[in-house]
Amino acid sequence: MTSRTKVFAAAVAVVAGLGLLIAVLRLGTGRSDTVRIGSILVLSGNYKSQGEQIRDGQTIAMDEINARSRIKLDIVFRDSEGEKEISLRNVKDMQSQGVNFIGEIFGSTEALHCLPFIRQQNMLFISGVDTGASLSAAGGKHFFRIMPSDRLASQHLAAIATARGYKKAAIVFANDVWGKGLKDEMEAEYKRLGGETTLVLDTVKNQDLFQPLVARLKADRPTVTFLFLYARDAANFVKEARRQGIQTEFMGTDNLTGSEFADVGEDAASGVMYVVPGPPTASDRRLHFQQLYKAKFGASSEPPLFATHGYDTVHVLWEAIEASGRDVPRVISYLEQVHYDGASGPIAFDRNHELVVSEYRLKAFRRSGGQTTVEDLGPIGR
């Protein structure tokens, strides 16, 4: 062996030894000091504003956690483009990179498509915005949500509509998992409370041709019209309805909470009502989040609902991971017992992993001087 070969062999041995040492040290600590959570949002297209709201809330939570925690949190944001196949591809990609916790899959249709894989791979998915009634059954113990299901939302919506004397209704819905689920729940609940659904109109996402449907609505003369459409479509529908001079109340759920409905609907949005879960007064956690949100984004108004839910989703998941390690079954067990005081209100889950909701409130858009504000009309009694 020449001296040159000996030097080379020694160098290889040193490098290999160092590599082995690092590997042993890492094994000794058990894992890296970063936990990765996946978040698959709509970050392009017509509904990106809602995805961006969730990302804003989750980013604030991540910054807050990383400022105080030794173990760091890394949220991997991906754009689903509102497509279920892209969402699933992202989930699979993340799982192959060792990500076992999903902090959001935006959209009930997309979430429903991903849940079989999540169950199969023993992952955990907690959602702050998906409301599709069928998600709990599809996700089983691997799915939690801090947004009430459409079943609960429709119960409160039906209750407030009938209490206000709106006994004849039309339903306009987006013909997908979310819209159809909400429509079915609403029809059943409204009928149970004595209301009559006289007209059901279905649309597709991003539809722009509403005149014939609005003309049909005008002929039916319902006292209330439930809008289970995506925000932009709902805004365009209401605009056309106002143009045709329809006399009906418009009501929706959390689908109308983003800025998009008010922005697109402009004057037509005024008077449209919606029901959302939430406490009547701001908790300390909520005030804290408001301050962080305004400091980061310079916003003058309150953080939107989806940002608040994104913030809470990350925090409640992080609390479970911190308390029980990164083992998915142990995190699930922790979440089943959790009582967390979130910015959106108290967070606890029932045996179906649905949010236990203390209260729903009725809100309405008001338009004045070119500005849209939201008026709180009070709690909904059932």
Place this chain on the structure above:
Amino acid sequence: MTDLLINGVVIGVLIALVALGFALTFSILKFINFAHTDLITVGGYLAYSCGRLKLSVVPSVIVATVLTGLLGVVIERLAYRPLRGQRLSMFLSSFGVSILLNSSITLCFGSTSRTLPIAQDAVRVAGRTLASAEVIALCLFLVLLPLSWFIFRKTQYGLAARAISENWDGVALLGIPCDRLVSCVFFVSSGLAALAGILLGSLYSLSPQMGHKYGIWAFVLVVVAGFGSIFGIATTGLFAGLLITAVMYCFGSYTFVNAVLFGILTIVLLVRPDGLFGMRLRRF
């Protein structure tokens, strides 16, 4: 009910404008220019851009229409002319151009829908309140379709254009500038697409995919009407608009529209493969 009828007619008019552009290019080069659907979108977005540049309504419409017409000419020169005579290759090339245009629009403007603030004022016509864009669409229909028919059936240019489709070499031997004539046809058909795009953007909204929906409806219309008949396209266009409106009104659903339209297309192709008013499809 009158509002509904007007709405149906307006939709039909817009589809017919797009279909006319399809039919013009097909009548000469015998291929389906799929990129025509995206020229609708380009026209709408160019008008939107002109508006952003503080141009008033009329100059915006003129600039957008002319630029889209010129774009159609450039597309024909670069993407179709080198492949002339190879219809399948030209068709596939038009797919490529379509994707290129669509991606470019998305890159430049994003995929979020936008409002085109052109001709949105309400006007009173015979006691009815209509959007200005609806009135303009009806006027364009009444002017452009007879004009197209006159040009293609009664003038030497039209005669030459039709002759090109039958015997290119023979027409060229007579000293008629065939390439220039084809460019003219592409300019006109692309300009029609732009006008339709501007009106659609004004009545509904602009989005990178807007052209595809109306383009596909227009394609169905052209096949059902038959490729060679301008008045067939006009008549079938009005019928299609009323049918779309009626289906949505009766079923309370948008989902049924495509099912009904494509069902009719299938039946027409089975019973009259050449279309209701058209020349013989099987020759192409």
